[in-house]
Amino acid sequence: MPIIVGPEIETYLYQILPSRDPVLSHMEDQARKRGIPIVGPTVGRFLHFLALLHKPKKIYEMGSAIGYSTIWWAKAAGPDGEVHYTDGNPDNEKEAKQYFKQAGVEKIVKTHVGNALQIIDELPGEFDLIFCDIDKNGYPEAFHKAYPRLKKGGLLVADNVLWSGTVALPSKAPVDTHGGRKWVEAVKEFNRLIYETPGLFTTIIPLRDGVSVSLKLK
Ligand SMILES: C[S@@+](CC[C@H](N)C(=O)[O-])C[C@H]1O[C@@H](n2cnc3c(N)ncnc32)[C@H](O)[C@@H]1O
Numbered sequence: 303m304p305i306i307v308g309p310e311i312e313t314y315l316y317q318i319l320p321s322r323d324p325v326l327s328h329m330e331d332q333a334r335k336r337g338i339p340i341v342g343p344t345v346g347r348f349l350h351f352l353a354l355l356h357k358p359k360k361i362y363e364m365g366s367a368i369g370y371s372t373i374w375w376a377k378a379a380g381p382d383g384e385v386h387y388t389d390g391n392p393d394n395e396k397e398a399k400q401y402f403k404q405a406g407v408e409k410i411v412k413t414h415v416g417n418a419l420q421i422i423d424e425l426p427g428e429f430d431l432i433f434c435d436i437d438k439n440g441y442p443e444a445f446h447k448a449y450p451r452l453k454k455g456g457l458l459v460a461d462n463v464l465w466s467g468t469v470a471l472p473s474k475a476p477v478d479t480h481g482g483r484k485w486v487e488a489v490k491e492f493n494r495l496i497y498e499t500p501g502l503f504t505t506i507i508p509l510r511d512g513v514s515v516s517l518k519l520k
Pocket of ligand 1: 367389
């Protein structure tokens, strides 16, 4: 678990969380035991909160693993929502589908196995919200794919934009996070794009591993 804020604050934030849907708690246990990199409950609540505020109906998720963040989105989108799950691993999709049934969101989640950066080209129309949580070397391309597909007033949300704090290291410093320097540079490029693209208004929340939220203004 990457820690961006101090460990005492991080622990406190987890300790005071209200209990969750048993399906989500079960998935958190599985993720802990099997080392599955899910957003976890503090970020999950934040995603759900964003969706309650923004009321997106059509959501595209890039990188869904066993569907934990998908369920937080789906429960906020409601019965007339449409949440697109994507993951490159068919075993993840199989497991996720069971959880979607248990969580009662199987009718609104559409699953796709393959590269999220290509699947988006096969789906019609614009999205109200796009969430990026794929391998970090894909973040700049994810930005270029997502931005034109977001409707005006839509949200682009991304996890891990502080990448265990490595984004703040000097540019030649060695990094021991997964993906090495290449992934760090990709995340930094993504952050540059979301802040410098004129049609977006972005903020980065230093929650867990950093979550960015960008509103498409025009
Ligand atoms: C960090 S996990 C996603 C966790 C999920 N968002 C959650 O919080 O519950 C990243 C997942 O993205 C998948 N992945 C990575 N790159 C991908 C790509 N380009 N297209 C589709 N899936 C990808 C991996 O298989 C992995 O399961």
